[in-house]
Amino acid sequence: MFNLDKFIADSVTFRPVSMFEADIEANKEKLTAEIKGKKICVIGGAGSIGSSFIKAVLRFEPKSVVIIDLNENGLAELVRDVRSTEDLFVPDEFRCYTLNFADPIFERIFREEKGFDIVANFSAHKHVRSEKDKYSVQALIENNDIKAKKLMDLLTAYPPKHFFCVSTDKAANPVNIMGASKRIMEDLVMAYNKYFKVTTARFANVAFSNGSLPDGWIHRLQKKQPLAAPSDVKRYFVSPEESGQICMLACVLGNGGEVFFPKLGEDQMLTFSAICDDFVKAEGFTKVECNNDPEAKQYAAKMSYESDFYPVVYFKSDTTGEKAYEEFYVPGEKVNMDRFMALGVVEQTFRKNMNEVNDFFAELESIFQKDDFSKVEVVESIKKFIPNFEHEEKGKNLDQKM
Numbered sequence: 001m002f003n004l005d006k007f008i009a010d011s012v013t014f015r016p017v018s019m020f021e022a023d024i025e026a027n028k029e030k031l032t033a034e035i036k037g038k039k040i041c042v043i044g045g046a047g048s049i050g051s052s053f054i055k056a057v058l059r060f061e062p063k064s065v066v067i068i069d070l071n072e073n074g075l076a077e078l079v080r081d082v083r084s085t086e087d088l089f090v091p092d093e094f095r096c097y098t099l100n101f102a103d104p105i106f107e108r109i110f111r112e113e114k115g116f117d118i119v120a121n122f123s124a125h126k127h128v129r130s131e132k133d134k135y136s137v138q139a140l141i142e143n144n145d146i147k148a149k150k151l152m153d154l155l156t157a158y159p160p161k162h163f164f165c166v167s168t169d170k171a172a173n174p175v176n177i178m179g180a181s182k183r184i185m186e187d188l189v190m191a192y193n194k195y196f197k198v199t200t201a202r203f204a205n206v207a208f209s210n211g212s213l214p215d216g217w218i219h220r221l222q223k224k225q226p227l228a229a230p231s232d233v234k235r236y237f238v239s240p241e242e243s244g245q246i247c248m249l250a251c252v253l254g255n256g257g258e259v260f261f262p263k264l265g266e267d268q269m270l271t272f273s274a275i276c277d278d279f280v281k282a283e284g285f286t287k288v289e290c291n292n293d294p295e296a297k298q299y300a301a302k303m304s305y306e307s308d309f310y311p312v313v314y315f316k317s318d319t320t321g322e323k324a325y326e327e328f329y330v331p332g333e334k335v336n337m338d339r340f341m342a343l344g345v346v347e348q349t350f351r352k353n354m355n356e357v358n359d360f361f362a363e364l365e366s367i368f369q370k371d372d373f374s375k376v377e378v379v380e381s382i383k384k385f386i387p388n389f390e391h392e393e394k395g396k397n398l399d400q401k402m
Contacts, residue, residue: 002283004208004218005239011278012207012214012237012270019238019262019342020245026341027253034162034252035060039113041160042067043101043151044122046074048209049166052244053120053251055082064093066113068106069123072098074210102147107154115158120251121151121165124182134375137177138368141378144181145188149361152192159196164251165189167200167259173330173388180382180389184360187352187385190257199254202261202328202346204236206243213272217279221310224303226296227280229272231314236264249343259346261328263337273314285310330388352385360385 009016018024024031035057044050045067051074054065069075075096082090099105101123110116124144148165155163167182174180189198208214217227238246242262250260280287288311290296299311329335334348352360363381367373383389 007279007282008207008237008239011282012275013239013242014268015239018242018245020242020249022341023249023343024245027249031248031252032060035062035118037061037063038117038161039063039115040065040118040120041110041113041116042120042122043069044124045069045096046071046078047122048206048240049243049247050120050122051078051081052206052240053122053247054078054244055085055088055241056244056248057118058082058089058091061089062091062118064091065095066093066109066116067096068099068101069096070098070100100147102150110154111157113158115155116160118162118251119155119160119164120247121148121163122247123147124166124185134373134378137375137378140178141181141184141364142368144178145184146361146365148185149188149357152189156192156195161197162251163189163192163196163198164247164254165198165200166247167202173327173390174386175390177379177382180386183386183389184382186259188357188361190351191354191357193256197254197256199250199256200259201246201250202259203238203243203246204262204264205238207237207239209240209243214275214279217276221283224300224305226290226293226300226311226313227276228293228296228313228315229276230317231271231273233317234269234271236262236269238262238264246343249340253340254345255347257348257351259329259349261344261346263342263344273312276312276314280310280312283310284308287312289314356385 013019040057040062042050042054042065045054046069050069054067058065067075067078075098079094079096082088082094097105097109101121165185167186174183186200189200192198205212208218213229220227246260246262250258254260277287285307286309288299288309290299290311290313293313296311296313303309303311328344329346329349332350333346336345336347339345360381364378367377367381
């Protein structure tokens with residue numbers, strides 16, 4: 001039987017235990033003091049990282065956990081997962097709400113609860129494929145930035161002791177609008193650091209996270225469809241468990257204004273095609289490398305369920321927004337690599353002040369209010385806010401690929 005956790009450990013991260021286990025053990029007293037008996041709110045908690053964060057903090061016995069997510073099915077699975085996991089503490093108050101964190105209902109919950117000790121926001125458009133056209137770009141920025149600002153304003157009413165918002169490695173020297181939106185989000189939330197403690201984390205791909213390309217391979221196998229992967233894109237990977245732990249550590253142990261990232265070396269980067277090779281083997285097949293999508297689909301359609309061979313298609317990346325390499329920090333940021341065993345910390349970086357943030361958001365909203373705004377206008381506005389934003393439009397997006 002295929003065991004996904006074992007496959008990730010053996011063939012993706014090459015780590016039998018979490019890389020953050022030692023840091024968690026070394027800081028167990030502080031984590032316990034800051035989490036045990038406390039009220040926690042997790043926004044976007046049904047997603048891969050949010051749910052892993054929840055499982056990480058539950059081990060330290062919080063008083064209550066309130067989870068907000070639009071994904072009703074994801075919330076149902078989260079509840080089943082945590083209640084089916086051996087030795088995982090679940091408080092009496094473990095409440096899930098299917099709603100948007102920008103809804104008036106969430107504000108009502110927040111005010112009646114009189115806030116929370118810990119608030120962690122994982123609600124985000126996370127895919128590079130989110131920048132197809134002006135409509136998808138508006139939706140991405142609305143969710144990642146504009147609604148996030150409304151959340152920050154609300155939190156000032158009852159400031160949390162710890163506020164965390166997940167970022168991405170793509171926020172460092174962004175080349176796509178998704179990455180740029182996350183860099184904007186960083187500047188936005190850090191502007192509120194004067195009201196309450198704000199931390200964030202940049203990390204790369206979460207292996208087999210919901211909606212990711214590797215996660216898609218599992219669905220393709222179930223439907224007897226070919227597997228596809230880029231052969232020239234190298235990426236860092238963390239396990240789902242590690243993704244939640246790095247967020248917990250950043251949230252609780254970080255100082256206001258800091259950005260956490262995993263200590264991963266270039267020798268730990270993998271191509272998706274290499275992972276796909278191992279995935280096919282682990283599932284008991286021998287790969288048949290096809291030349292193009294039609295050939296692969298035709299092979300799969302004629303393949304019997306008893307076949308020992310499986311079609312794959314590997315290709316060179318040619319879509320808008322793909323970054324050739326990954327980085328967690330940029331020149332000019334003050335980085336400390338010594339505070340933790342498996343975590344680096346950006347302790348200081350250049351940030352916009354609140355007035356600059358407000359002016360930029362006003363400009364963005366004025367663009368979106370126009371009937372005939374264009375994606376180019378949005379890109380140009382972002383370039384003024386993030387001078388090193390290097391966006392290259394290739395006229396092709398991931399939704400045009402298998």
